Amino acid sequence: SFSRGVETLGAEASMVFVGNTRHTVPYMLKHSDLFDELPDKFYDSAFLDRIHFYIPGWEVDIIRGEMFSDGYGFVVDYLAEILRSMRNYDYSDQYKEHFTLSSDISTRDRDGINKTFSGLMKILFPQGGATREEVEEVLRFAIEGRKRVKDQLQRIDTTYGEVRFSYHDQQGQERLVTTLEEEEYPGYYHQTVSTPDDGELEPEPAAGVKGGEPKEPRASELVLEEKHLTFQENQKGISFDGLFGAYLKGANKITVTDPYIRLFYQIRNFMEFLEAIVKNKAEEDEVAVHLVTVRDEFKGDLQDESFEKIQESARTVGIDFTWEFDESGTIHARHIVTDHGWKISLDRGLDIFQHYEMNEAFAFANRLQQFRSSKAFEVTFIKV
Template sequence: MTMLDEKINEHFPGLVVRKDLVKIVKGNAIVPTYVLEYLLGQYCATSDEDSIRSGIETVKEILRKHYVHRNEAGLIKSVIREKGRHKVIDKIGVQLNDKDDVYEATFSNLGISKVLTDTDTIKKHPKLLVGGVWCICDIEYEPSEDKRVCPWLLQSLKPIQLSLFDYEGYLAARKQFTVDEWIDLLVQSIGFNPEMFGLRSKLLQLVRLIPFCERNYNLIELGPKGTGKSHIYSEFSPHGILISGGEVTVPKLFVNNSNGKLGLVGYWDAVAFDEFAGREKKPNKALVDIMKNYMANKTFSRGVETLGAEASMVFVGNTRHNVPYMLKHTDLFDELPAAYHDSAFLDRIHFYVPGWEVDIIRGEMFSSGYGFVVDYLAEILRSMRNHDYSQKYTEHFTLNSDISTRDRDAINKTFSGLMKILFPHEEAEKDEIEMILRFAIEGRKRVKDQLLRIDSTYAPVRFGYHDPGGDQQRMVKTLEEKQYPQHYYPDGKSPVEPESVAEADPQPEQPEEAGADKEQTPRECHLVVEENQKGISFDNLFGPYLKGATEIVITDAYIRKFHQARNLMEFLETVARNKTDDLEVEVKLITIEDDFTGDQQRNFLMSVQENIWNAGIRFSWEFDQEKTIHARHIIINNGWKIMLDRGLDIFQPFDGKDAFQLAVRQQHYRSCRAFEMTVVSTK
């Protein structure tokens, strides 16, 4: 176990599981993750390997005996008939038979229906009436001479969800973790390896949890296929439901006027619409109008009666075009059906998750570390819906006065949700609060900036904030605004370009866009690159400073792992592209020998040395025996010194084994880590 895993088990004993166990026990059982982790939490919530092995076998045996596979339903029915009684794990829905005045259950996989269910069970578990719930239940078989009587009897039913938790204990344990450790714990709880994500990418994963802890929160995520957009809403919590965007109707979602039956929003904390995008789709106009009202006012009408609900609305869908194409030709809501590509509807969205920043899920991204049993975290998040953290930033910061009430509400709700997730104990430093506030503002600004394109009646807004009593505003920009300024605004210039206003993270002139023909002039500069930013390559970062160089010294303590040696080789390729064929360049690396993989590290460096020889580059290296070097920089004998806070390790992990992935072949298609580069003249 890692040190973090040990700490997690110390402070949350019995409430965490090793996340790779889910795959081990799942087999061919088509059940949500929270069902499997509920069982793992009963038998494997420990760090003891013997207990884990024993628990895995127990869970497998429970699934083998009691989980109902559709293709084995006949066998299970026979077992119940012969034994008279049997326990099953299945998804159960209940309907009211108003002709006979009884409740009747339907078992999804077992394939039986009209099973009588007592009223007390429905009162305890009303969600059985809407969408169905995964349960562990006892079924009996009693044949009757009356063929109208169902022979199946439901004796006991227990929804698969946590019934009790210690919220105060949760807050006390949270205090034992730093914010970075806590974020990593939450990322592991979702099932991902935090080492594969930067801070911004982790926040993009965690913002998906806000609909579970914030009432009436409206979230949209549009991006490429395969990024796990719908996973959270189908697998993570028993309090959320994922439905196809094309299948929903007014009675199913809100209320059936003919019988008064309440729809999904009355029973679930989060209702997510999968496959929401698609221009060809033609949703019911009445549904869109009711959704607009509900998303704005938390109410909907049933005839003359007005009803309220607390369900958050989530919309996820795929995009066909990349970001610069959408910005140049349409907008970031381009893929939505015409009925939803409406400013009145989109203005109700609180946060737009930029799905193009989320990596396509790969095998190495999954975690084998410890995380919360997801059902436990789901109950914690649900209990937080009663809390309001939306004003926690006001003692440190004030939003700009021209931010409208609707924009302000959206920012506040996102801020409140992230505070609940990251700082439920309310002990956050000023810089941590500022980080969350900026993230919340950016998500709403992404919505509003696109509304300006769609509807010209919207007034431009200066999204920013300042210290109470301070005059200097700190402006917030979206990442795509910084990355594609030539496309972001139709006329190429922001309509709210402030005078005498500073950005919180001032952006200097960026490297030339990939493929640009313009020759860059080397000059002193300070460059800030944000996490997930693309369009960066060694050619446009270093190329202008390498021309005419004959000696280069690289100082970087971390050229040890394969991807770091690959970065070094790619830097030398940039050197080769910026020298003449008749010139030889001496390149020396000063680094630190790895304590555990030193032989492998030497092999990497020898391979680099041998393979770059034909390009006229004489590469050598030396290990700092004192192991004291820390600063990372490149000194070039043509008069330039480049200081890099991350050294050459500026790119986020990607699948380097996939020869067909663009990121393997061209650096500017890779997502960057956050880093800064300073270039000074040594002449």
């Protein structure tokens, strides 16, 4: 507000903070919090509690040329006028026909969720007509962003109590919302940060976690069991070795069925799968690997050439690689079957990673799978 003569004028505005973090997400969760980069003047729990949403920028892909539309669009001034006029409308009640927020969510949390939901619905579905599934996806996203704020507040200020961020469908079934970093780093995520005498930040271990250190079990330490795993969009820390290694160990023959080992990046995925087999076999052992796929209509010659190179290279490390092209036109299932009793069902096959720069020699995502963002996918391990 400001004064001109005897009149006081006022206006409303929202604030958006954009910036980079100097540290990785696990580092911030272990040593400080996700608000660590904010200037001291803003690093106040009462102020941070007014933030509606925290966008996980580390999940946002780098803008590339193929992301831009080649169709018609509005000029910026015109689009800005449209968005300004839509401020008069409230879309926050559009989920209430299908879902109800948990009573554990406070008024301030609820306001943040509702405002984010309303804004996203105006942008994505200004004409209305969103399906129940689309409404739920936007609602979960809005809840997740507010939960990320509140979870960090609990680390900064212990007077903030825990909140169960969930919602209920029409049948009364509760659906819990988590953040991706909560799933990836459970040992660091639910801990408070105390300040010892030397002034350095030290993590207080989460309950039930020794030293607050999450440890990924080695393939040799895993217990083989039938199970079903679900992975979220943009999740990291995933590798073929970590997923399949223990189940491939000891197999003499492995059959991979995947109709989409056609394009270069798909064939490279398969090569990395062979690397996981090599890591988990004794040097003196040999493993027969047979691939059943579909010949590409336009790049079949590339497939042949690539498979022949893989076959030649694989012989030197004890892998007997063979392949066949299914011509029935009915192959759809994607799975891995071993001769020692395991079937691994893959809803996306080996194509589980988001786009990354394969030609960038100095990018860790190019060298190590665990630094790539994944697509949403599911894996089922079945004892045959």
